[in-house]
Amino acid sequence: xxxxxxxxxxxxxxxxxxxxxxxxxxxxxxxxxxxxxxxxxxxxxxxxxxxxxxxxxxxxxxxxxxxxxxxxxxxxxxxxxxxxxxxxxxxxxxxxxxxxxxxxxxxxxxxxxxxxxxxxxxxxxxxxxxxxxxxxxxxxxxxxxxxxxxxxxxxxxxxxxxxxxxxxxxxxxxxxxxxxxxxxxxxxxxxxxxxxxxxxxxxxxxxxxxxxxxxxxxxxxxxxxxxxxxxxxxxxxxxxxxxxxxxxxxxxxxxxxxxxxxxxxxxxxxxxxxxxxxxxxxxxxxxxxxxxxxxxxxxxxxxxxxxxxxxxxxxxxxxxxxxxxxxxxxxxxxxxxxxxxxxxxxxxxxxxxxxxxxxxxxxxxxxxxxxxxxxxxxxxxxxxxxxxxxxxxxxxxxxxxxxxxxxxxxxxxxxxxxxxxxxxxxxxxxxxxxxxxxxxxxxxxxxxxxxxxxxxxxxxxxxx
Numbered sequence: 282x283x284x285x286x287x288x289x290x291x292x293x294x295x296x297x298x299x300x301x302x303x304x305x306x307x308x309x310x311x312x313x314x315x316x317x318x319x320x321x322x323x324x325x326x327x328x329x330x331x332x333x334x335x336x337x338x339x340x341x342x343x344x345x346x347x348x349x350x351x352x353x354x355x356x357x358x359x360x361x362x363x364x365x366x367x368x369x370x371x372x373x374x375x376x377x378x379x380x381x382x383x384x385x386x387x388x389x390x391x392x393x394x395x396x397x398x399x400x401x402x403x404x405x406x407x408x409x410x411x412x413x414x415x416x417x418x419x420x421x422x423x424x425x426x427x428x429x430x431x432x433x434x435x436x437x438x439x440x441x442x443x444x445x446x447x448x449x450x451x452x453x454x455x456x457x458x459x460x461x462x463x464x465x466x467x468x469x470x471x472x473x474x475x476x477x478x479x480x481x482x483x484x485x486x487x488x489x490x491x492x493x494x495x496x497x498x499x500x501x502x503x504x505x506x507x508x509x510x511x512x513x514x515x516x517x518x519x520x521x522x523x524x525x526x527x528x529x530x531x532x533x534x535x536x537x538x539x540x541x542x543x544x545x546x547x548x549x550x551x552x553x554x555x556x557x558x559x560x561x562x563x564x565x566x567x568x569x570x571x572x573x574x575x576x577x578x579x580x581x582x583x584x585x586x587x588x589x590x591x592x593x594x595x596x597x598x599x600x601x602x603x604x605x606x607x608x609x610x611x612x613x614x615x616x617x618x619x620x621x622x623x624x625x626x627x628x629x630x631x632x633x634x635x636x637x638x639x640x641x642x643x644x645x646x647x648x649x650x651x652x653x654x655x656x657x658x659x660x661x662x663x664x665x666x667x668x669x670x671x672x673x674x675x676x677x678x679x680x681x682x683x684x685x686x687x688x689x690x691x692x693x694x695x696x697x698x699x700x701x702x703x704x705x706x707x708x709x710x711x712x713x714x715x716x717x718x719x720x721x722x723x724x725x726x727x728x729x730x731x732x733x734x735x736x737x738x739x740x741x742x743x744x745x
Contacts, residue, residue: 283316283317284299284317284319284497286319287324287327290324291328291331295497297331299499301326306344307319307326315499316496317499328394328397329391329393331393332396335400336377337364338360352387354387361375361379380396419553420538421538421554421557422534422535422539424557425492425538428484428486428492431485431565431569432484432486433466433470434569435572436469436473438572440469441579449607470511471511471512474514475504475508475510478507478511482502489561492554494551495550497550497551517534517544517546519531585607586683588684591650593649593650595619598616598617598618600681600684604680605676610672610676620642621641622638640656640658642656643656653742654677654681658735658737670736674738675704677738679697682697682740685718696716707725709725709726709727710723710725711723719742720739721738721739721740722737723736723737723739
């Protein structure tokens, strides 16, 4: 019979039945699908155990009788002596034991139901002994949290690699992108976690922290059971990632876990903790680091420009357009192969700061190789403010300086970024810098009387 049938027949909780199995009092067979198959003998043993535990007999005494080390008569006699010393509320247990002793019952032929019926008529609830007879629920809230965090990091890394494969930057994300990434990661969790649980009984994060999930019979969850469990985790445990609400759900789940309460998604599943070995913390830290470096490394490898070395003007324009799409900059114009501005179609709702295309780049070439360019903004200061043309200068620097052979991509290479941040923070930008074999200058001038302004930006290879 199944554990549900055993629950119904004995009136014992599932936790009690699993506990008595763990104590060796019953040994149900295993079916091919991993579920337990309880026999009539198991039922009889559980009935006897239930009776004796309801009579407040210790589990050690019951196990000794079950193993044949003591007779039931001897155990009852000893237990009666203990009951005489107990409080007055044990009167019913003492009376039943005396009746059983007077009946001359033996363990093998004990009619447990007869005495259980008598006890249940006077009982006000399950005795403390039965309430204590269960395998303690796994708490480990922080292990659960870090296991979940690692799983989400894995999904996030996979999503980041997918974006990079399609040439989409994972940097400089706005609110919309952050929300999209959150939704995608939760959808990935909803689709993948049931597969992990039904196939392997764990997830990557749980496996590292020594955690696994089984059904109440100790077997693996079906896909449908795992699917339901994951859905409840997303809603009840994570609050669907909704700001502030997710913190409330996390706190409530943490409080329930530390108090040993059954979490909403664990009604039909059981969390198992294999061990608490310290090496699991080290593995978690190492895997977390690998995920971070894998994503950063992939970002560096995928980051434009892809035309490197001695590039032509056409290759510079390819770099420029690729970087504009990658960083979502300068959405109104692209460069043709000869360096002319080409207007992109755009919605009427797009705000245009200046009329017409940007001023043209003036390129320098030697033997077909681009050696530099200049970019001049001149006129009324309201028209030539650098903020209106910041994207063009930024993309030009990235498309040319980062294409040089001396430029090395790396985790800590931020000289170009420092220059761009410096330039972006100046209303009248002025700098003179040499980076990776390219001399960069920017001179700004403003006549306050006439409000006539001029900005001249130049890039040229050193010695070019």
